[in-house]
Amino acid sequence: xxxxxxELFAFVAARSAxxxxxxxxxxxxVESGALPGPGLEISPESLLQHGESKLxxxxxxxxxxxxxxxxxxxxxxxxxxxxxxQLRLLAVQYDQHRDYRPQWRPGSPEYPxxxxxxxxxxxxxxxx
Numbered sequence: 001x002x003x004x005x006x007e008l009f010a011f012v013a014a015r016s017a018x019x020x021x022x023x024x025x026x027x028x029x030v031e032s033g034a035l036p037g038p039g040l041e042i043s044p045e046s047l048l049q050h051g052e053s054k055l056x057x058x059x060x061x062x063x064x065x066x067x068x069x070x071x072x073x074x075x076x077x078x079x080x081x082x083x084x085x086q087l088r089l090l091a092v093q094y095d096q097h098r099d100y101r102p103q104w105r106p107g108s109p110e111y112p113x114x115x116x117x118x119x120x121x122x123x124x125x126x127x128x
Contacts, residue, residue, distance in 0.1 A: 005073050005084055008104050009065070012091050016061050023055035061090060 030047045064086070072083035088106045095105070 003101070003103050005087070008084075008087055008091060008101075009070065009073060011094070011097075011099055011104075012087055013062075013065055015091075015094050015097065016058055016065065020055065020058040020062065023051055023058055027051040027055060065090075 027048060030044055030051060033044075069083045069086050072079040073087070074080060075083070085106065088104055091100065091104050092106060094100050
């Protein structure tokens with residue numbers, strides 16, 4: 001391991017907590033009638049369903065961090081490698097965040113099949 005995996009864990013946990021809070025805030029704003037944007041042709045029920053779905057997804061990530069990743073980080077063997085790889089995969093969605101570090105990217109020599117992480121569509125368009 002070429003970096004302190006606890007820093008990567010803290011980064012992913014912080015981003016997940018931010019996403020969870022954002023989903024909670026979105027659901028509360030829909031429930032209060034403060035719909036995002038004038039002329040939106042989506043029902044409040046659909047917006048709330050979307051927000052609740054996003055919230056459940058973020059809560060699932062937080063549970064995964066607590067139960068299947070954190071307990072195995074730093075362990076030798078397959079369990080430790082799997083926990084680190086799961087963490088790297090969760091972190092890659094935040095690769096444009098100012099605190100993301102390139103060495104966290106999946107594709108280390110232990111996982112060569114993941115070396116080519118697809119670039120985000122907006123990057124592909126601007127770099128072509």
